Amino acid sequence: MIGILIVSHEPLGTALLHCTRHIYGRLPVQLAALDVVPDEDPEAALKAARELLARINDGSGALVLTDVYGATPSRIAARLREPERVEVLAGVNLPVLIKALTHRREPLGELVPRLIEAGQQAIMPIIAEACSQG
Amino acid sequence: MLSAEVEVVNALGLHARPSARLTALAGRFRSEIWISRGARRVNAKSIMGVMMLAAGRGSSLKLEAEGPDEVQAIEALRALIAAGFDEKG
Numbered sequence: 001m002i003g004i005l006i007v008s009h010e011p012l013g014t015a016l017l018h019c020t021r022h023i024y025g026r027l028p029v030q031l032a033a034l035d036v037v038p039d040e041d042p043e044a045a046l047k048a049a050r051e052l053l054a055r056i057n058d059g060s061g062a063l064v065l066t067d068v069y070g071a072t073p074s075r076i077a078a079r080l081r082e083p084e085r086v087e088v089l090a091g092v093n094l095p096v097l098i099k100a101l102t103h104r105r106e107p108l109g110e111l112v113p114r115l116i117e118a119g120q121q122a123i124m125p126i127i128a129e130a131c132s133q134g
Numbered sequence: 135m136l137s138a139e140v141e142v143v144n145a146l147g148l149h150a151r152p153s154a155r156l157t158a159l160a161g162r163f164r165s166e167i168w169i170s171r172g173a174r175r176v177n178a179k180s181i182m183g184v185m186m187l188a189a190g191r192g193s194s195l196k197l198e199a200e201g202p203d204e205v206q207a208i209e210a211l212r213a214l215i216a217a218g219f220d221e222k223g
Contacts, residue, residue: 019150024151025155095182098150098181099182102180102182118182122182
């Protein structure tokens with residue numbers, strides 16, 4: 001099962017973890033978050049990220065989700081990438097995380113394109129009547 | 135192919151947590167299962183699909199199943215939704 005690590009600006013990653021606990025009624029396994037604090041030493045954060053990654057990766061591979069491409073957390077995340085073993089995806093949001101948790105038994109190479117599509121589809125205008133009752 | 139109609143009765147409707155429970159239950163059956171609300175029809179085993187229904191309290195849902203355990207699937211899902219996902223209110 002693919003491990004999932006969120007590397008993001010504080011407190012997004014842990015907040016997303018709390019959301020999954022709310023949705024599934026328990027915290028999914030092999031899921032972790034590293035909140036990067038402003039002015040934190042990137043090398044120290046990288047070390048912490050590697051330790052978390054080792055803890056959630058059972059050998060099936062891992063997915064690192066980060067928030068804004070180009071920002072410090074994403075640059076830390078980028079250094080975790082190992083082709084075909086650890087993939088990194090920017091633009092994390094709750095729909096992407098739920099999708100990742102649903103499909104984490106699939107091969108990493110198939111999961112990534114699926115998540116890109118799901119994340120893009122999740123961003124949409126909400127039309128009032130779509131959420132109305134009846 | 136079997137189908138059934140069921141109304142969403144819990145106060146918050148088919149929000150994230152019930153969607154997770156519904157898709158987990160649907161995933162236990164071998165049959166293909168769909169849920170529709172109005173013109174939108176989704177795979178009942180897909181949590182993102184189910185949430186796309188945005189079904190609030192009072193919404194009418196149509197369940198459809200096709201496969202070796204379609205009878206059990208329809209009954210289990212209908213019961214879960216009709217029981218308001220065991221949520222309060």
